[in-house]
Amino acid sequence: MAEVAALTRRAPAGSDGPLLAVENLRVRYPMMGAVRAALQGQRNRFLDAVLDVSFTLKAGTTLALVGESGSGKSSLGRAIIGLVPIHSGYVRFLGKEPALHGMTRDYRRNVAMMFQDPVSSLSPRRSVRSLITEPFIVHGLSRRDLAAEAKRLLALVGLPADFASRYPHQLSGGQARRVGVARAVALLPKLIIADEPTAGLDVSVQGEILNLLTRLQRELGLSYLIITHNLAVVRHVSDETAIMYMGRFVEQGPTADIFARAAHPYTVGLLGAQPKPDPDRRRDYVALMGEVPSLARRPSGCEFHPRCPHAQEICRREVPPVFELSSRHRHRCYFPATAG
């Protein structure tokens, strides 16, 4: 652990500024291939999975991205790490813009990803030792004592040393998740993007994985971008929360503020739709009816207006700008539930 401590003490360049700054980011996907569009003689259409997203993430903190499926939260995570191309906008890491020159190797070392499905994101034909030391080989660090590194990583994520020779099918959901964590922290990154880190886990195991992430954050000074739809978990583990709807941040701010003073009707609806584990406290069913519209048919004005109980004429016409409730708590709604 001495090496770990030494590395975390290395002061990040520009330590007053944010670790990650995202400005007006847009990710768009073509609706058909370029060849097919040309053959059919029409201009290709696009859909915007992420639209005009801006946020900053301070070192050592956790930001939760919350939204329903199709809200663009995974696309945003993938765009930040360079797995899908950025259409416009900026991603700045420690003040520098890695995206301009392609994602540099240094950036890839500092930003790691934990993928959604722990079992299918691990190659079934490789042992745990091989899986968790793969990052060293990819980054040309294979001269290190890989067996020792594997032992260190397994201990760090709380798995017994003899797990090194196991294969992914011999792991439970929680253990596979721990291997995913070990892969992500192998190169001591500064930021980990965790896509649904606890989806599909039982509540007791979910607690174990989140506690592991919290401990590693404390020990290694990590920052997290947690992509999830589980608001019950977000409340406990994140410092800041952003609510996404059809690619936009409709509300963002300190987690406590989002839960205590939600402004956007969508946030209010999502909070009301959470299951209440109490037979005498029913969740608020009327809160959100219907489903997220298709991104190919983006509603005019405020994208949420077809499902919004408070929608008025202006909501159908104009995209709401960003309103500030406080310096950190922002939303995009003309008629917020809480005023500044």
Next chain:
Amino acid sequence: MALPAEAQAGFDPVLQVRDLSIGFRTPRGHVAALRHVNLDVPRGSIVGVVGESGSGKSSLALAIMGLMAGNAEILGGDILFSGIDLRRLSPAGLRHLRGRRMTMVFQDPMTSLNPVRAIGRQMIDIQYREQNLSIAQKRRRSADILRRVGLPDPEQQLDRYCHQFSGGMRQRIAIAMSLLEEPELLIADEPTTALDVTLEAQIIQLLRDLRQEFNTSILFISHNLGVVAELCDHIVVLYAGEVVESGPVREIFYRPAHPYTQALLACDPARLDLVQRELPTIAGDVPNLMRVSVGCVFRPRCPRAFAPCTSVPPPDVALEVAHQARCHLLTDKRDG
């Protein structure tokens, strides 16, 4: 094992599972997946089966439906459906019930619906028993049931394929198909796990409305305590293949008696009033069901285990009307 309430006259269960044990033959040995499970679904009620992965909840559902995997076998016990002994029924007799008087909704509608057949075709196919109905009549029935589960423009939807629907709509279609024959019992195996909370709320509301409308009894299998609390009348808690506690929903949530139930409830982050970074967990691992110990199955993880838990199987202790738990601590309390 009759519960006090059931002893009364007029008790009319749709489903009774008595002392059911199921084992799996595997290359590495015999897995005792379910051991001496008792369960009742009174007519018109919703019973929730709660348990973590590997607790045997899906095995229980598949055993009731007669859909067990090839290496699984029922080692003992009875499954009674409306008084019919399912274990003594011929395969043809079971086929006569299954899909008509008892139906099932699976977790992932994307894999339970046929991707290469329009949903209307699939819905007509499953009405193969109705020889007196024309295709047009079957189609009309299909559209009617889709309307009942809240699908807009059902006539047009019948010609679409499953990939053209969203996840919530697919699950509505699966539920509509299961209700087509107005079954007495609907087994729902984690029907909302793959859905967003907003859709989950809508599906739960739908199941509750359908119970009112069709008087269908539902066996609802879930690992999500919040969903079970909202929907179910009665809860059965499964741990490592055993029913450790069962009772009315309020008893289980307000007065959980078994240490496992208590730990499970304590782990749910939605139940923590104060924000805390360190979340509660249940220490230890689920036991290996190839070597089941003599004593209490939860003993290795139980914070309050004492001497008898290692060697003596804990009895089912009746606590309140229809509330019982399998724990030595409770007998102790009684004696003292």
